[in-house]
Amino acid sequence: MKPSTNKLLFTVTDRIDDTEIGPRSVPLNLLGEFQKEVKEFLIGTTHDVDPKEVTVSIEDGSLAFVVSGFLVAASLLSDIEKLRTSHSLDHIDSKRAHVIERWQSASAQNPNRRYFVANKTTQLGFSVDSNSNYSRSDEIWVNVEKYLDGIVIDLGGKKDANVHLDVQGKILKISASRNLLAEEEKNRLYRPSIIRVTAEENLVTGDLRNYQLLSFETNCPTYDDDEFRRMVEKGTRAWSDVPDNWLEELRGGSA
Known part of the structure; x- marks a missing residue:
């Protein structure tokens, strides 16, 4: 077809x-x-x-x-x-x-x-035309920390050190310190990697900009069902003495 x-x-x-x-x-x-x-x-x-x-x-x-x-x-x-x-x-x-x-x-x-x-x-x-009024909302950017999963296709640089990460076909340029790249013992080039970065995120669109490398993650995070259950049990015990209507009381009591 x-x-x-x-x-x-x-x-x-x-x-x-x-x-x-x-x-x-x-x-x-x-x-x-x-x-x-x-x-x-x-x-x-x-x-x-x-x-x-x-x-x-x-x-x-x-x-x-x-x-x-x-x-x-x-x-x-x-x-x-x-x-x-x-x-x-x-x-x-x-x-x-x-x-x-x-x-x-x-x-x-x-x-x-x-x-x-x-x-x-x-x-x-x-x-x-001259009567159009297309516009954007006021852009608000906040500092965030993210984990990015992709393939490193380039890293280093003669003048500015950076990492080029391929994330599902989109190439992200991530600034990095020379010391951080020099101290990395594992060969990351052309290999899948998870990296931790700081960035600025647009609260309206979710777009990210101004990436800065914090670290290469040594292990891929995985879901641990037992650990999750332990966290739920710990949270349940911590909240056991809190009354069910705590939110209404916080707001000033029920009507």
Whole structure:
């Protein structure tokens, strides 16, 4: 069975010297910027679409790209639907959100500028113009400690020491101290590893950034049923004298 493919329509409308732009008349810088932004929107941070599989045709009218030939990417279509039904950028791919912000900024400076993205088959999509109000919630980043499970594909560095960890196909660059890497006795390169890091986590999106290596874990953590039962019994004994209605009393008593 042949994999399902889809067609997407990307258009930009503008007037230059009182002339509508189109395939026969478009500023070179606008053509280059729009082509780059369409590619960035398609690929996203997770590279849902392989640019080598994409075919682009230019339609008459405003500058319109019809993108086809690629396999259907669920997250790409999902993000387009979210942008069609909501003005929040919090829950779409971060690279696509950046593209929308750039389009919105360009339209705010030029009321003639308008962008439109749609599924070519259903014609359902979204537009960005001078009246759009796509936005993100205030970003809050907190310091966290995490365990990462992946394969070390590179470590060291002449100038800045770091570890490159492949986590399910996504390459994370993790800063490290030279002393910590020098003291590591086990050869970690191209081997599965669990490492402990600090990072900053976005409370809205869950994204992580600014990784810092703390240690390589010597043993893979496993679930121990006996240990779990002992912990439950210990906790039960510790709470045995606490009344069942302790929460109501803490809140000031029942009504």
